[in-house]
Amino acid sequence: PDLSAPELWTELTGLIGSSEPENGSESGAEGRAAAVSLEEALLRLAEFLSVQLGAEESCGSPADLGQSGEVPPLLTVTSQLLALLAWLRSPRGRQAVLQGTQPAPRVRPPTPDGSTSQEESPSHLAAVPGEPLGDEAQGQQPLQLEDDQREWQRLEQLILGQLEELKQQLEQQEEELGRLRLGVGATDSEKRVQHLTLENEALKQSLSLMRDLLLHWGPGPPTRAPQEEAEALVELQGRLQEAQDTTEALRAQLGVQEVQLQGLQGALQQLQQETEQNCRRELLQMHGQLAGLRARMASLRQGCGDLRGLVSTFTQSCQGSLSEARGQVSWALGALSSGGPGTQLPEGQQGPPAGCPGRLPELKGNIRVLCRLRPGTSSSLVSVESGPGGTVTTCYRGRHRRFRLDWVFPPDASQEEVTACFCKLPASLTGTGVCIFTYGQTGTGKTYSMEGPPEDPGIVPRALQSLFREMGAGRQHRVTLSMVEIYNEAVRDLLAPGPPERLAVRQGPEAQGGIQVAGLTHWDVPNLETLHQMLKLGRSNRATAATAMNQRSSRSHALVTLTLRAATPPRAPGTAGTLHLVDLAGSESPRGQRTSGRQSAHSSSPSEWVKWSWGQPGAAGSRAPPGRPPPSVPTLRSPGPPAPLRRPLAALHVPVLTTARARPSRPERACPCSPEWRPCPWGLGPGLCWQRR
Ligand SMILES: Nc1ncnc2c1ncn2[C@@H]1O[C@H](COP(=O)(O)OP(=O)(O)OP(=O)(O)O)[C@@H](O)[C@H]1O
Numbered sequence: 078p079d080l081s082a083p084e085l086w087t088e089l090t091g092l093i094g095s096s097e098p099e100n101g102s103e104s105g106a107e108g109r110a111a112a113v114s115l116e117e118a119l120l121r122l123a124e125f126l127s128v129q130l131g132a133e134e135s136c137g138s139p140a141d142l143g144q145s146g147e148v149p150p151l152l153t154v155t156s157q158l159l160a161l162l163a164w165l166r167s168p169r170g171r172q173a174v175l176q177g178t179q180p181a182p183r184v185r186p187p188t189p190d191g192s193t194s195q196e197e198s199p200s201h202l203a204a205v206p207g208e209p210l211g212d213e214a215q216g217q218q219p220l221q222l223e224d225d226q227r228e229w230q231r232l233e234q235l236i237l238g239q240l241e242e243l244k245q246q247l248e249q250q251e252e253e254l255g256r257l258r259l260g261v262g263a264t265d266s267e268k269r270v271q272h273l274t275l276e277n278e279a280l281k282q283s284l285s286l287m288r289d290l291l292l293h294w295g296p297g298p299p300t301r302a303p304q305e306e307a308e309a310l311v312e313l314q315g316r317l318q319e320a321q322d323t324t325e326a327l328r329a330q331l332g333v334q335e336v337q338l339q340g341l342q343g344a345l346q347q348l349q350q351e352t353e354q355n356c357r358r359e360l361l362q363m364h365g366q367l368a369g370l371r372a373r374m375a376s377l378r379q380g381c382g383d384l385r386g387l388v389s390t391f392t393q394s395c396q397g398s399l400s401e402a403r404g405q406v407s408w409a410l411g412a413l414s415s416g417g418p419g420t421q422l423p424e425g426q427q428g429p430p431a432g433c434p435g436r437l438p439e440l441k442g443n444i445r446v447l448c449r450l451r452p453g454t455s456s457s458l459v460s461v462e463s464g465p466g467g468t469v470t471t472c473y474r475g476r477h478r479r480f481r482l483d484w485v486f487p488p489d490a491s492q493e494e495v496t497a498c499f500c501k502l503p504a505s506l507t508g509t510g511v512c513i514f515t516y517g518q519t520g521t522g523k524t525y526s527m528e529g530p531p532e533d534p535g536i537v538p539r540a541l542q543s544l545f546r547e548m549g550a551g552r553q554h555r556v557t558l559s560m561v562e563i564y565n566e567a568v569r570d571l572l573a574p575g576p577p578e579r580l581a582v583r584q585g586p587e588a589q590g591g592i593q594v595a596g597l598t599h600w601d602v603p604n605l606e607t608l609h610q611m612l613k614l615g616r617s618n619r620a621t622a623a624t625a626m627n628q629r630s631s632r633s634h635a636l637v638t639l640t641l642r643a644a645t646p647p648r649a650p651g652t653a654g655t656l657h658l659v660d661l662a663g664s665e666s667p668r669g670q671r672t673s674g675r676q677s678a679h680s681s682s683p684s685e686w687v688k689w690s691w692g693q694p695g696a697a698g699s700r701a702p703p704g705r706p707p708p709s710v711p712t713l714r715s716p717g718p719p720a721p722l723r724r725p726l727a728a729l730h731v732p733v734l735t736t737a738r739a740r741p742s743r744p745e746r747a748c749p750c751s752p753e754w755r756p757c758p759w760g761l762g763p764g765l766c767w768q769r770r
Pocket residue numbers: 450451452488517518519520521522523524525526627629630631661662663664
């Protein structure tokens with residue numbers, strides 16, 4: 078096994094060349110070949126073959142040995158060698174070797190399947206060592222020897238050629254085996270390398286994974302060297318410093334944002350409060366408006382009921398007046414017809430009979446309409462005829478109208494002149510009722526005429542002064558005063574001890590004066606001074622508001638009622654007299670009228686004057702240039718009288734306002750005045766407030 082293939086073949090070649098007698102002492106073989114026995118050569122050959130076959134089997138090509146037609150040359154040579162060996166060991170071979178002849182085995186060349194085809198000749202079989210040859214055999218021996226020698230040479234040449242061919246094939250196979258070994262080794266190495274590389278990569282990944290896991294979840298990195306620890310510590314300190322700096326910066330930014338947030342929260346809170354306040358304020362306003370609307374609706378309902386009552390009262394009053402007038406007319410005609418022409422009624426019979434006192438003047442009508450022109454200019458006034466039965470001619474929007482009135486006061490008429498017409502009235506108060514009211518557009522002098530300034534008092538102070546003067550100190554009448562305001566269609570008591578409340582107006586019995594104001598207070602007026610104080614108090618309580626045309630104008634109707642009753646018993650019912658002094662609210666947006674090019678110069682009645690003057694702007698004023706009527710203007714439509722209660726009360730037969738019950742001597746309601754003589758919250762003077770009095 079320690080010999081290489083070429084050396085082994087060299088030995089085999091030498092062995093074949095020295096195939097002499099086994100002892101070989103005289104052989105021509107050389108040195109070493111002679112020293113190797115045949116058996117030993119065969120053993121070496123077998124070992125070589127086993128090694129060769131093992132090597133080929135390990136190379137994965139043992140199947141090549143069994144393929145048909147591809148008998149390995151090694152087997153061929155081996156089989157021939159074995160055949161030669163068998164011949165040499167046979168007696169004939171021994172004899173041939175002993176005779177110094179070449180063997181003449183009838184050995185055919187190896188068959189393709191490697192089997193040795195050995196055909197023994199009869200002579201060959203007879204030439205068995207130790208057996209004697211026959212004669213025939215003796216005679217044929219030279220020919221056979223020559224054949225054997227030729228055969229031997231041929232066989233020898235054949236074996237040598239095959240050995241040479243086998244040698245070449247072995248060398249080729251050796252080279253191929255080397256290549257195969259090298260290739261297999263290279264392939265395995267590569268596979269191994271690849272496998273190891275993969276394992277290495279897997280191990281690397283596993284190691285990296287384990288390292289990461291240990292860094293994150295493990296007990297920490299393994300202890301490092303002090304230098305590394307120091308460097309890591311420095312790095313960590315740097316990172317810590319950066320983190321602290323970042324934290325400080327974030328804290329500062331957070332502080333700024335907190336301040337901004339607080340500011341925003343404050344602004345939001347303030348906005349919420351403002352919004353809440355606004356909402357509450359608007360809600361309160363809406364509640365107020367709603368309450369006002371409800372009150373107005375209730376007032377409208379009440380006013381509607383009152384108006385129905387007034388219409389009913391007016392109708393009844395008209396019917397009664399007509400019946401009375403018919404009776405008076407029939408009485409007067411009867412009296413005149415009984416006396417003949419030129420007959421005058423006797424002195425005592427100048428009036429109607431008993432039961433109809435003072436009715437004759439009413440034949441002229443119980444309404445007097447007086448016109449007072451205010452100083453100033455008025456574009457609608459054309460001409461004026463002052464005095465009793467005077468006329469006023471106006472031109473408004475191209476239409477001329479002439480009105481005849483009971484009295485016309487010129488613009489320069491004084492308060493005394495106007496009041497003189499009313500000074501006789503208080504004397505006839507007993508048993509009747511008188512109503513004086515002013516009526517006109519705002520700023521035309523109604524309040525001025527009724528009240529007047531303190532230095533130049535108007536109708537009310539002068540009439541009341543005249544009334545008290547006539548009654549004298551030991552008067553026989555008891556005077557009571559009430560004062561109401563009709564504002565926004567609500568009736569309020571201007572002299573109520575408490576806060577002013579809305580009073581209800583009802584239709585009462587005709588015997589008690591018809592219209593009644595429930596809960597209205599009536600105050601005793603002992604003297605003129607007290608009367609002035611109470612009037613002042615009532616005026617101060619009157620609701621006033623500014624308007625565009627007159628800053629002092631009143632938006633309410635003021636009604637002062639003075640009642641006179643007999644102070645000594647017996648008090649006969651029906652003997653009370655009442656004086657109503659009314660300052661109506663002014664008419665503010667003049668009512669438009671259709672433009673008319675025609676001019677009318679006929680005289681209109683006082684009632685027409687009243688109707689006309691209701692909506693005329695500047696109804697009183699200076700005279701316009703005569704003969705130049707104002708140019709036509711387009712039609713303007715404006716609201717008329719805003720409320721039913723603003724109608725002229727004179728047309729309603731002067732309803733008498735009375736209380737539903739007699740006024741007690743002392744107010745039933747508690748007086749807020751304290752007994753410590755503090756200023757009266759009502760503004761009443763000493764002796765007027767019942768507690769102080
Ligand atoms: N005859 C007059 N002489 C002098 N001044 C007058 C006269 N009439 C009115 N005035 C003045 O005209 C202004 C308006 O008068 P007044 O307040 O009496 O009008 P009014 O009709 O009562 O108005 P309102 O209807 O708004 O209450 C007042 O300053 C008043 O002094």
